[in-house]
Amino acid sequence: EAGVTQFPSHSVIEKGQTVTLRCDPISGHDNLYWYRRVMGKEIKFLLHFVKESKQDESGMPNNRFLAERTGGTYSTLKVQPAELEDSGVYFCASSLDGLADVYEQYFGPGTRLTVT
Amino acid sequence: QQQVKQSPQSLIVQKGGISIINCAYENTAFDYFPWYQQFPGKGPALLIAIRPDVSEKKEGRFTISFNKSAKQFSLHIMDSQPGDSATYFCAAYGNTGNQFYFGTGTSLTVIP
Numbered sequence: 009e010a011g012v013t014q015f016p017s018h019s020v021i022e023k024g025q026t027v028t029l030r031c032d033p034i035s036g037h038d039n040l041y042w043y044r045r046v047m048g049k050e051i052k053f054l055l056h057f058v059k060e061s062k063q064d065e066s067g068m069p070n071n072r073f074l075a076e077r078t079g080g081t082y083s084t085l086k087v088q089p090a091e092l093e094d095s096g097v098y099f100c101a102s103s104l105d106g107l108a109d110v111y112e113q114y115f116g117p118g119t120r121l122t123v124t
Numbered sequence: 125q126q127q128v129k130q131s132p133q134s135l136i137v138q139k140g141g142i143s144i145i146n147c148a149y150e151n152t153a154f155d156y157f158p159w160y161q162q163f164p165g166k167g168p169a170l171l172i173a174i175r176p177d178v179s180e181k182k183e184g185r186f187t188i189s190f191n192k193s194a195k196q197f198s199l200h201i202m203d204s205q206p207g208d209s210a211t212y213f214c215a216a217y218g219n220t221g222n223q224f225y226f227g228t229g230t231s232l233t234v235i236p
Contacts, residue, residue, distance in 0.1 A: 012167065043226075048133075050126060051168070051213060051226040064222060099167055111156055111217065113224070115167030 010034065012116035014100050020122045026088040029119045033082070033102030040083050041103075041113060042075060046096040054098075057083060058105065069094075090123045097121070127151060128216050130227025137234050143201040145230045147214035150195065154216040154225075159188065159199045162211045162229075171212070172199070204234045 013032045021027050033040045042054040054073070055065040059080035068075070072091070077083040087094050097120050101113040130147045137143045147157075158173035174181045174188040174197065181188045187200040201208055214227040 045229075048228065050128070050130075050228045051215075051224075053223040053225075056223070067223070101167070110222070111158070111173070112170070115160075115169065117165060117167045 012100055012102050012114050014116040014119050016119060018120045021090055022124055023092055024089045027090055029085045029098050031083045031100030031116060034114055037102035038105035039103040040077060041101040042085055043099040044096050092123050095121055095123045127225035128214060128227045130214050130230060132230060134231040137204045139234055139236050141204050143204045143232055144198055145212055146198045147227050148196045149216050154218040156217040157197050158215050160213040168213055206234045206236050209234050
């Protein structure tokens with residue numbers, strides 16, 4: 009079974025540019041999460057999809073971040089315009105949709121974003 | 125405000141030794157405490173987890189010790205091996221907030 013995949017693995021962009029990160033969850037996983045880790049800091053929750061609906065987006069830093077999950081399959085996270093403080097590793101995770109399954113989150117390898 | 129505090133930031137242990145990583149939390153609503161292991165180029169993977177109704181959970185060489193009154197929990201890796209070299213994250217989850225709160229990570233290096 010394929011795991012969570014993320015694309016690209018690395019992205020280097022200039023301040024003010026736009027970047028779109030993609031996450032493909034494990035097939036059949038209705039829950040999809042985005043997290044971010046700024047260097048040396050904790051992994052922070054950004055938002056949670058259940059199928060195509062945003063269940064919780066309380067962790068999104070500001071309105072420069074837009075997440076979508078059309079059709080309830082893959083998800084994209086767009087940063088527009090990017091700022092220096094957006095640099096970090098963006099993780100995606102997915103889980104099944106049972107009450108206990110929220111605890112069983114499977115993480116992708118992350119996208120390392122560097123804004124210069 | 126950091127919900128889960130983790131220490132140390134880095135740890136170097138000789139092969140065969142015991143690695144100990146500590147975490148502390150404040151929110152008593154947390155009811156699930158997992159540890160994640162992350163190798164370079166990979167995402168964090170669930171290693172072991174505990175609920176607050178027990179004080180210890182052991183899986184192979186990995187043990188979580190949980191102190192509810194002190195609001196602390198720790199990961200012990202017995203007989204540490206070079207293959208255990210990775211970054212370890214503690215985390216906490218509770219019904220208030222419905223999200224995982226992670227520690228800052230500990231980079232473990234096991235020297236042969």
